[in-house]
Amino acid sequence: MVKKYRIEADSLGQLKIPVNALYGxxxxxxxxxxxxxxxxxxxxxxxxxxxxxxxxxxxxxxxxLLDESRATAIIQASAExxxxxxxxxFPVDVFQTGSGTSSNMNANEVIATLAAHSSGxxxxxxxxxxxxxxxxxxxxxAIHVSATLQLTGQLxxxxxxxxxxxxxxxxxxxxxxxxxxxxxxxxxxxxLAQQLDGWAAQVSLDIQRLHSTLPRLCQLAQGGTAVGTGIxxxxxxxxxxxxxxxxxxxxxxxPSSCFFEALSCQDSAVELSGQxxxxxxxxxxxxxxxxxxxxxxxxxxxEIELQALQPxxxxxxxxxxxxxxxxxxxxxxxxxxxxxxxxxxxxxGNFQLNVMLPVIAYNLLQSIELLTxxxxxxxxxxxATFTVNADTLQKKLARNPMLITALTxxxxxxxxxEIAKQAxxxxxxxxxxxxxxxxxxxxxxxxxLAPDLLLNQPxxxxxxxxxx
Numbered sequence: 001m002v003k004k005y006r007i008e009a010d011s012l013g014q015l016k017i018p019v020n021a022l023y024g025x026x027x028x029x030x031x032x033x034x035x036x037x038x039x040x041x042x043x044x045x046x047x048x049x050x051x052x053x054x055x056x057x058x059x060x061x062x063x064x065l066l067d068e069s070r071a072t073a074i075i076q077a078s079a080e081x082x083x084x085x086x087x088x089x090f091p092v093d094v095f096q097t098g099s100g101t102s103s104n105m106n107a108n109e110v111i112a113t114l115a116a117h118s119s120g121x122x123x124x125x126x127x128x129x130x131x132x133x134x135x136x137x138x139x140x141x142a143i144h145v146s147a148t149l150q151l152t153g154q155l156x157x158x159x160x161x162x163x164x165x166x167x168x169x170x171x172x173x174x175x176x177x178x179x180x181x182x183x184x185x186x187x188x189x190x191x192l193a194q195q196l197d198g199w200a201a202q203v204s205l206d207i208q209r210l211h212s213t214l215p216r217l218c219q220l221a222q223g224g225t226a227v228g229t230g231i232x233x234x235x236x237x238x239x240x241x242x243x244x245x246x247x248x249x250x251x252x253x254x255p256s257s258c259f260f261e262a263l264s265c266q267d268s269a270v271e272l273s274g275q276x277x278x279x280x281x282x283x284x285x286x287x288x289x290x291x292x293x294x295x296x297x298x299x300x301x302x303e304i305e306l307q308a309l310q311p312x313x314x315x316x317x318x319x320x321x322x323x324x325x326x327x328x329x330x331x332x333x334x335x336x337x338x339x340x341x342x343x344x345x346x347x348x349g350n351f352q353l354n355v356m357l358p359v360i361a362y363n364l365l366q367s368i369e370l371l372t373x374x375x376x377x378x379x380x381x382x383x384a385t386f387t388v389n390a391d392t393l394q395k396k397l398a399r400n401p402m403l404i405t406a407l408t409x410x411x412x413x414x415x416x417x418e419i420a421k422q423a424x425x426x427x428x429x430x431x432x433x434x435x436x437x438x439x440x441x442x443x444x445x446x447x448x449l450a451p452d453l454l455l456n457q458p459x460x461x462x463x464x465x466x467x468x
Contacts, residue, residue, distance in 0.1 A: 022089045024109040024125065030102035036095040041103055041358065042365045046090045048146040049107040050081030052138055052222070053129055055248060059240045060131050070121055070128055077114035086110055094362045098348070098355030100139035104130070132233040133225065136263050139357045140221035143269055143364065148217050148251060150368045151272075156210060158375035159279070163203040165379035170196040177451045178303055178393050179400045186402050189451040192388065195289070199383075202282040209275045216268040218252060220245075224259030227352040266354050269364055270346035273339045276367045280335035283374060287325035287332070290382055294322050302392050307385040324382040331374045338363035399423070403430045403449050410448065411438055 005016040010025040017028045054075050061071035080086060089110045096102040108125035116123045123129065130138075173192035180187040223238025225231050230238070238255035245253045256262035296302030312321035341363050345356035354360075397403075401420035408416045415438070423433040431449055435442050447453070 022086060022110040022113040023106055024113070026105040026125075027092060027102065027109050030092045030096055030106070034093040034096045034102070036093045039094045039362065040091055041094060042146075042362060042369075043084060043087055044146045044150055044365055045103075045142055045361055046087055046107070047082050047084055048142045048149065049103065049138070050078045050083075050111070051145065051245070051248065052133075052141060053107060053111050054078035054082060055241055055244045056131065056133055056222075057129070059237060059244055060234075062240065063234045063236060065234060066128065066131060069119060070115070070123055073115035073119035073121060073123060074111060074129055076118060077111045080114060081107065081111060086114070094358050096358055098357060099135050099353060100142075100357045100361070101135040103358065104133075104135040104138045132237050133222070134232075136226050136353055137221040137224040137259070139361070140262055140266065140354070143266070143357065143361045144217050144220055145245070145249075145253070146361070147269065147272060147364055147368065148214065148253075149249065150365060150372075151210060151214070151217070152251065154372040155279075155368050155375075156207060158372040159203055159207050159210075162375040162379045162383075163200050163207070165384050166196050166200040166203065169383055170200065173388065176388050176390060176393055177397060177455070179397055179402070186400050188402055188405055189397060189400065189454050191455055194455065196383075199282075199286050199289070202285065206275075206279045206282050209278060210272075213268070213272050213275055217272060218254060219256045219262070219268070220253055221256055221259060221262035223255055224263050228258075228260035228263045230259065260352065264352050264354060265349035266342075266346045266357070266360050269360050270342055273342040273364055273367065276364075276371060277336055277339040279371055280332040280339075280367075283328050283371070283378065284332035286378065286383075287328040290325045290386070291322045291329075294325075294386070302389055304386045304388055306382055309381065322382075324377055328374045328378050328382075331370045334370060335367045338367045397451055398429045398431075399427065401430060403451065403454070404434070406448050406454055407434065407438075407445075 004019055006019050007014055008017050008025050008028075009015070010029075012025075012029070015025050015028050017024065021028070057066060057071045057074040057078065060066040061068060066074075090103070090106055092102045092106050105125065108129040111129045112123045112125040115121070115129070170193040173196060176192040177189050178192060178195070180190040220238075220242055222241050223230055223233050225233050238259075242253045242255050261267075290304075290306065293301055293303045294306045297305070306322050306324070308320045309323055310320075312319040312323075342360050345360045345363075346354070348354055348356040401424045404416045404420040404423075407419075411419075419430065419433050419437050422428075422437070423430045426433070431442070431445055434440070434445050434449070438445070
């Protein structure tokens, strides 16, 4: 019978390890100790661990700390990990030791095995692959770098696409005027273009907020080693590492201005998560507006019709639901929940180390991934494709009692309120009732009440924030 495992030993004793596993005893112990969730660290996080080990080996060779043969082998093996060729070799659960030591050693062991096989040299996971490093600076660095890469390469382009899609759609909707709503009650008219302008501005501000976080995210813990003193790292290691990583990624990284801060807390990750929560709030607002506007088609607002993507009911034939806005709303809820987790985890900076690093990494990267996908879905399968029910808009607008607001400067608030109540009570147009109750010429009233003329009032006619 062929053995499916091999025996290895460490200071704690012997272990059975799968025969084809590239990892060693520390990873195996983590697998056995942390059978919690079957959730492993995100692929981008594993990739960045490979990038960190490759960068460290390059710098250590340059500083004369690692011989060329071993450095070359480690760099090659790390590049394979970075490329995602060995993701299956990273099975450690997210809910592991709070420093992420198990994930760091998982990377060290896999890379050491690959490098040893390719070079025929004795390459040690700690002495060579982890040279000048500690889990305590590697994992915080991996959080910052992976989040920065995903932010700049994925989420910011997705948000830009969403903003551009909204801005492209808005001008063609300027001729469509709808009843504005405050408190979900009828208010003064707005064009659909103006409503979309509000969405676009939300997304634009979200992009600005995320950009404002990047400078702090690009400051790295690498070089702080175990507690922030930099022990066992070359004096030039942190600077050279940041320079080499910048060359590798095309982004501008720098050593943290205070390693004691960089290791002991995750405030920058908490800050980024807070900005992602704002993005989620924006997504939720846009998604809910679309759901309300699409509601019906008979008993709801029925102002727009979202693209039909799939049958909406297993029992009601012909029903079609707003599935993309619903998906987006659930993503927003998940991101808000992730932010709560990250905030709680961020509080676990005890003395010289935060001890909830893996769960911060997992939730932060998941939020970025979810928001990225959702921005594209919302843009391409909802906002770019919905159609407008113009007749529905016009019929409801003609009976909007709040149009009377335009007559208030002419006839006074009390008279205007009386007209509005009677029009609503009799289910008649404001114009017809105003003609009867004011005696003013119909032509003049029609001009004063024309919805398109009410979209852009001069400054002295605009309401304050107290007018709801």
